[in-house]
Amino acid sequence: xxxxxxxxxxxxxxxxxxLVMGCALAGxxxxxxxxxxxxxxxxxxxxxxxNGIAGxxxxxxxxxxxxxxxxxxxxxxxxxxxxxxxxxxxxxxxxLQPPAHxxxxxxxxxxxxxxxxxVIAVPGRTGASITLIADSANEVGExxxxxxxxxxxxxxxxxxxxxxxxxxxxxxxxxxxRLTAAFARIGAGDYEARIRPEGPPELARLAGGxxxxxxxxxxxxxxxxxxxxQILSLQEDERADLARDLHDEVGPFLFAAAIDAASIxxxxxxxxxxxxxxxxxxxxxxxxxxxxxxxSILGRLRPLSFGSIGLADAIENxxxxxxxxxxxxxxxxxxxxxxxxxxxxxxxxxxxxVQESICNALRHGSPGRIEISVARDADGxxxxxxxxxAGPGEHGVTPGFGxxxxxxxxxAQAGTLAIAARDGGRGMTVxxxxxxxxxx
Numbered sequence: 105x106x107x108x109x110x111x112x113x114x115x116x117x118x119x120x121x122x123l124v125m126g127c128a129l130a131g132x133x134x135x136x137x138x139x140x141x142x143x144x145x146x147x148x149x150x151x152x153x154x155n156g157i158a159g160x161x162x163x164x165x166x167x168x169x170x171x172x173x174x175x176x177x178x179x180x181x182x183x184x185x186x187x188x189x190x191x192x193x194x195x196x197x198x199x200l201q202p203p204a205h206x207x208x209x210x211x212x213x214x215x216x217x218x219x220x221x222x223v224i225a226v227p228g229r230t231g232a233s234i235t236l237i238a239d240s241a242n243e244v245g246e247x248x249x250x251x252x253x254x255x256x257x258x259x260x261x262x263x264x265x266x267x268x269x270x271x272x273x274x275x276x277x278x279x280x281x282r283l284t285a286a287f288a289r290i291g292a293g294d295y296e297a298r299i300r301p302e303g304p305p306e307l308a309r310l311a312g313g314x315x316x317x318x319x320x321x322x323x324x325x326x327x328x329x330x331x332x333x334q335i336l337s338l339q340e341d342e343r344a345d346l347a348r349d350l351h352d353e354v355g356p357f358l359f360a361a362a363i364d365a366a367s368i369x370x371x372x373x374x375x376x377x378x379x380x381x382x383x384x385x386x387x388x389x390x391x392x393x394x395x396x397x398x399x400s401i402l403g404r405l406r407p408l409s410f411g412s413i414g415l416a417d418a419i420e421n422x423x424x425x426x427x428x429x430x431x432x433x434x435x436x437x438x439x440x441x442x443x444x445x446x447x448x449x450x451x452x453x454x455x456x457x458v459q460e461s462i463c464n465a466l467r468h469g470s471p472g473r474i475e476i477s478v479a480r481d482a483d484g485x486x487x488x489x490x491x492x493x494a495g496p497g498e499h500g501v502t503p504g505f506g507x508x509x510x511x512x513x514x515x516a517q518a519g520t521l522a523i524a525a526r527d528g529g530r531g532m533t534v535x536x537x538x539x540x541x542x543x544x
Contacts, residue, residue, distance in 0.1 A: 108277055112270050119262055130254070134247045135215040138240050142217055145182035146238040150222045152176075153234050154187065157226055170226060171196040173233060174442035181242040186235045195232075204246035211248055216240045279303040279311055286314060314410060331512055346401065355395045357390040364390075415439070415451050419476065422459050430466055437476040440485075450538060453513045454487050457521075460506045461489035461534040469493020471531060484519075484540040492531040514538070 156173040170187050177185035177198035186197040222236040282299045289297035295318055301311040364383040371380040416439045423435050458476055465471050471493035479486050505525070514521040519538040526533045 107280075108270070108273050111273050112266060115269050116266050118267055123258055123262060126258075127255075130251070131215060134251070135217070138215055138243050138247060139219075142182060142219055142238040142240050142241050145180075146219055146222055146236060149177065149180070149183040149185065149236045150224060153224045153236065157224065157234070170232070170234070174198050177236075182238060182240070184237045184239055186237075188233055188235060190232060200239050201242060203241050205245055205249060207241070207245045207248045211251075212241070213246050215247060216244050276304060278305075279307040283307075283311065283314060286318070290318060290321065293325075295319075296323055298347050320493040327508075327512075333510055334508060349397070349401060354394050357394050361387045361390040393408055415454060415478070418451060418455050419458055419478065422455060422462070423476070426466065433466065433471060434463070434473045435476070436474070437478075439476075439478045440480050450485075450517055453517050453519075453538070454485070454536070456513050457487050457534065457536045458489055460510045461491075464506060465491040465493050465532065469531065482540075483537065485538040487536040487538070488533060490526050490531065490533040492526070494530065499534070508535075 153173065156176070174185045174187045174196045175198060177183060179201045180198065181201045183408050184198055184200050187195040189195050217238075217240050221240045223521075224234045224236070226234065228233040279302060281301065286299050288296040298315050298320055299311045300317070301308040303311075364387045368380045368383050371377075371383065417438055419439060423437050425431070427435055462474055462476075465474055469491055471491035474489065474491045477486075477488045479488075511521045517538050519536055521537075522535045524533055524535075525531070
């Protein structure tokens with residue numbers, strides 16, 4: 105059952121309970137009012153009969169005058185009068201005004217009242233009396249008409265209230281339905297889904313947050329597509345470079361070694377031992393050259409294979425690699441204690457950040473000094489690479505494959521990467537922060 109229907113049902117139940125309680129209270133008041141009205145009508149009738157009998161006692165007292173007195177109650181709405189003789193026989197009786205509309209018997213039983221009849225003795229006529237009986241039929245009918253009108257009004261009010269609540273709740277919850285549909289589009293990969301921030305302030309803020317989330321997801325999806333294209337391009341470039349290196353560097357030496365090996369049996373058969381030894385030495389030189397080149401290729405393919413070494417040793421290897429190739433640049437490394445070295449994925453991320461930062465600094469900035477620090481704080485690990493090179497220049501940092509890959513690696517570990525000009529001088533500072541959960 106939808107939230108809209110449940111709210112309408114709950115509010116409808118509250119209105120229904122309130123209506124029933126109101127009807128019960130109104131019925132109680134109506135019963136009390138009917139009883140008071142009947143009591144007043146009976147008292148007024150008794151007073152009227154007493155006054156009439158008093159007038160007759162001083163007059164001639166014709167027999168028809170008592171019947172006339174009873175007849176004065178014909179058409180009365182609340183009291184019926186009857187004249188009885190000394191034997192209790194009915195001499196004359198008045199007729200009550202009939203109710204305008206029929207009243208259900210259950211309603212008459214609910215609020216109708218019965219009062220003891222009033223008996224007034226006629227002086228001078230032994231045993232004769234006039235009896236007054238209060239009848240609440242007309243009063244109950246009047247209350248029934250009023251109750252029916254009130255009930256119809258309350259029914260219309262109840263129906264209009266439910267419709268208004270249904271419309272109001274539907275209008276208020278409309279943004280939630282649109283938000284649900286938008287989430288379904290997001291789940292299907294459509295990051296262009298947006299909803300208008302309308303409705304109550306809470307739902308408007310929720311819509312604004314959803315739009316910002318969708319925008320960020322769209323940007324992340326675009327970055328992922330660009331990164332996948334970059335990775336595919338890098339893979340193709342690496343394959344081409346590897347094929348070229350194997351063809352240009354290893355192929356000729358393999359061909360030369362094969363020629364030398366094929367010539368050695370002939371030289372030995374001809375007794376040219378010296379030449380055979382020279383050919384064997386050439387083969388050894390060719391094999392040594394190929395081994396060195398293959399080790400270089402393996403280092404390029406997997407430069408950060410940790411194995412059993414720790415983070416400090418891996419970074420020292422990177423530093424030693426660049427020191428050997430750029431002896432004019434001073435590269436220093438200040439590393440935290442390696443007692444609780446993070447797992448290989450985090451170590452690879454840290455080493456990639458260090459390696460790419462050093463490579464970018466040497467390639468674009470020509471620095472004289474590069475400082476590397478890996479430290480821990482309350483939030484996790486902080487990796488910082490700072491140089492005193494040329495800096496970003498007036499056009500800022502231009503993102504490339506290396507920076508994009510470095511940023512994606514850091515984000516994959518729930519971290520952040522910042523690249524900015526170094527404080528207080530020339531150069532750049534690359535800062536990567538990895539949370540404690542990733543560093544643990």
